[in-house]
Amino acid sequence: MTESGSKLRIFKILKIIISSLLITVLLLFTIAAIRTLSLDVNAGLQLAHWEKTNNKSLVIDHHQREELLANFKEAIRIPTVSFSNTEINTTALLEFDRFLRKAFPTVFSSSLVHHELVGNYSHLFWVKGSQPELVPYMLLAHIDVVPASESDGWEAPPFSAKEIDGFIYGRGTIDDKNSLMGILQALEYLLLKGYAPRRGFYIGLGHDEEINGLNGAMNIVRVLKQRGVQLLFVMDEGLTISDGIIPGLEGPAALIGLSEKGQAAVKLSVSVAPGHASMPPRETSIGILATAVKRLEDNPMPRLFGYGPEGDTFEHLAHKFSFPLKFIMSNLWLFSPLLSRILERKPVSNAFVRTTTAVTFFNAGVKINVIPSLAEAYVNLRIHSAQSVEEVLDIIKDTVGDQRVKVELVYGFDPLPISGADEKAFGFQIIKKTVLDLFPTVTVAPAICVGNTDSRHFIDLTKNIYRFSPAWFKPGDLERFHGINERISTKNYEEMIVFYFNLIQNCDIRKLPEPHSSVHEL
Numbered sequence: 001m002t003e004s005g006s007k008l009r010i011f012k013i014l015k016i017i018i019s020s021l022l023i024t025v026l027l028l029f030t031i032a033a034i035r036t037l038s039l040d041v042n043a044g045l046q047l048a049h050w051e052k053t054n055n056k057s058l059v060i061d062h063h064q065r066e067e068l069l070a071n072f073k074e075a076i077r078i079p080t081v082s083f084s085n086t087e088i089n090t091t092a093l094l095e096f097d098r099f100l101r102k103a104f105p106t107v108f109s110s111s112l113v114h115h116e117l118v119g120n121y122s123h124l125f126w127v128k129g130s131q132p133e134l135v136p137y138m139l140l141a142h143i144d145v146v147p148a149s150e151s152d153g154w155e156a157p158p159f160s161a162k163e164i165d166g167f168i169y170g171r172g173t174i175d176d177k178n179s180l181m182g183i184l185q186a187l188e189y190l191l192l193k194g195y196a197p198r199r200g201f202y203i204g205l206g207h208d209e210e211i212n213g214l215n216g217a218m219n220i221v222r223v224l225k226q227r228g229v230q231l232l233f234v235m236d237e238g239l240t241i242s243d244g245i246i247p248g249l250e251g252p253a254a255l256i257g258l259s260e261k262g263q264a265a266v267k268l269s270v271s272v273a274p275g276h277a278s279m280p281p282r283e284t285s286i287g288i289l290a291t292a293v294k295r296l297e298d299n300p301m302p303r304l305f306g307y308g309p310e311g312d313t314f315e316h317l318a319h320k321f322s323f324p325l326k327f328i329m330s331n332l333w334l335f336s337p338l339l340s341r342i343l344e345r346k347p348v349s350n351a352f353v354r355t356t357t358a359v360t361f362f363n364a365g366v367k368i369n370v371i372p373s374l375a376e377a378y379v380n381l382r383i384h385s386a387q388s389v390e391e392v393l394d395i396i397k398d399t400v401g402d403q404r405v406k407v408e409l410v411y412g413f414d415p416l417p418i419s420g421a422d423e424k425a426f427g428f429q430i431i432k433k434t435v436l437d438l439f440p441t442v443t444v445a446p447a448i449c450v451g452n453t454d455s456r457h458f459i460d461l462t463k464n465i466y467r468f469s470p471a472w473f474k475p476g477d478l479e480r481f482h483g484i485n486e487r488i489s490t491k492n493y494e495e496m497i498v499f500y501f502n503l504i505q506n507c508d509i510r511k512l513p514e515p516h517s518s519v520h521e522l
């Protein structure tokens with residue numbers, strides 16, 4: 001073949017390759033565009049087709065408003081702090097017990113309600129249903145709060161429940177006395193209105209959630225197991241209604257946690273011979289450990305976006321983003337790697353992308369002129385749904401890559417199972433309907449809860465655990481969670497009561513309506 005003939009041949013091959021590439025790209029974008037326009041994750045059950053069970057309605061009058069706010073403020077003023085794994089405020093927990101009995105006299109005296117103390121300070125209520133064949137469900141909340149100190153910069157003392165511009169300030173106003181008081185206040189009003197549920201339900205109030213729930217939630221589970229109880233679903237604290245928190249999302253979104261990340265506490269330690277600071281070795285225990293910690297911070301865990309429930313979250317929210325995010329989120333099959341890189345830029349969304357690594361303790365040194373023999377650090381890992389404690393531990397050992405650094409697992413548990421969110425998932429659909437009835441402009445989406453809750457102890461009692469409370473989180477509110485100036489608006493607290501009031505009645509339906517695949521209503 002002549003030189004010009006072979007050039008022509010190469011040119012023809014290149015032309016075929018380029019046009020095939022162009023056709024492939026065009027095809028991919030056509031598929032992506034069709035999916036953007038047609039993705040309908042909100043197809044489901046029509047609100048209008050639900051069996052009507054919410055016969056009682058709650059319109060809060062002036063007197064009730066005064067009373068419910070006074071109750072809530074009194075709850076906030078009782079400092080039920082869990083200080084550490086071994087230090088809880090038992091005096092405050094006993095006071096809280098007395099307070100509940102005074103604030104909710106009908107709940108504590110109704111023949112429909114059986115109440116008992118569990119683990120000395122936790123509360124278990126059983127509200128009897130008129131139709132015992134209907135499987136019961138359970139609402140959870142916790143009594144304890146994390147410590148708070150006014151000197152950190154609170155606008156009002158953290159246990160004052162002071163009202164400023166329509167907000168009640170105080171530790172527990174969003175974590176988690178709002179849910180606790182909201183549930184009991186709703187039940188008090190329902191019972192006062194003569195309501196008797198068809199479907200029985202439990203209410204569990206743990207007293208030590210902030211220190212892992214070992215004596216509260218775990219004992220409640222033990223009691224229920226002994227009684228052979230199985231639950232239709234469990235609803236606990238967790239995700240909320242986010243408004244203006246997810247960048248680019250138009251309007252508020254109620255995220256319902258279908259699962260929660262796993263957790264591990266890992267201890268890193270370095271031991272060397274102690275010595276005189278005037279003749280230091282080239283590397284000290286502190287230096288070796290600091291390098292290990294730096295390696296962990298410089299090498300985040302792998303991106304796993306799309307391998308857990310977080311992919312579904314963005315598919316559900318896609319239609320509320322504008323172009324190009326709408327296009328990207330509707331086509332995670334193509335754009336997951338790109339979206340991961342966008343999300344990982346901010347701590348709040350990075351938590352959805354991977355297992356996170358937080359160094360929370362670093363201890364070493366005894367005296368200014370002594371080379372310390374021991375340096376230790378603790379790392380708190382929040383494990384993505386697609387990983388396990390074991391896998392994460394192996395990655396840590398590889399990343400540290402230094403035999404002198406001892407890596408030990410202090411405690412750990414794998415990510416929690418993923419509850420259903422389809423049209424047959426009773427708990428999910430009940431929560432969704434209750435949200436949409438009360439807040440019609442909200443988009444409801446399944447999600448993963450990045451923190452842990454008492455509900456994780458309930459996995460042997462049900463496959464369906466949802467982490468959600470109808471608290472509204474606006475920009476700046478995430479920082480209030482375990483932070484300073486924790487607060488809730490009086491309006492939102494009232495909405496929470498109405499939400500639980502309606503949810504309890506919605507649970508009385510015998511079964512969910514038949515799905516109607518092309519309807520957008522629910």
Ligand SMILES: CCCCCCCC/C=C\CCCCCCCC(=O)N[C@@H](Cc1ccc(O)cc1)C(=O)O
Nearest residue numbers: 209210211212238239240242246348349451452453
């Ligand atoms: C794409 C961006 C979406 C942004 C939306 C984010 C909304 C986030 C809303 C709420 C935050 C989630 C908080 C979940 C509840 C966590 C409760 C909690 O703090 N639990 C403790 C439990 C614990 C664990 C270990 C211990 O030794 C003690 C307590 C926790 O640390 O997880």
Ligand SMILES: [Zn+2]
Nearest residue numbers: 175176209237
């Ligand atoms: Zn909490």
Ligand SMILES: [Zn+2]
Nearest residue numbers: 146175210482
């Ligand atoms: Zn908390």
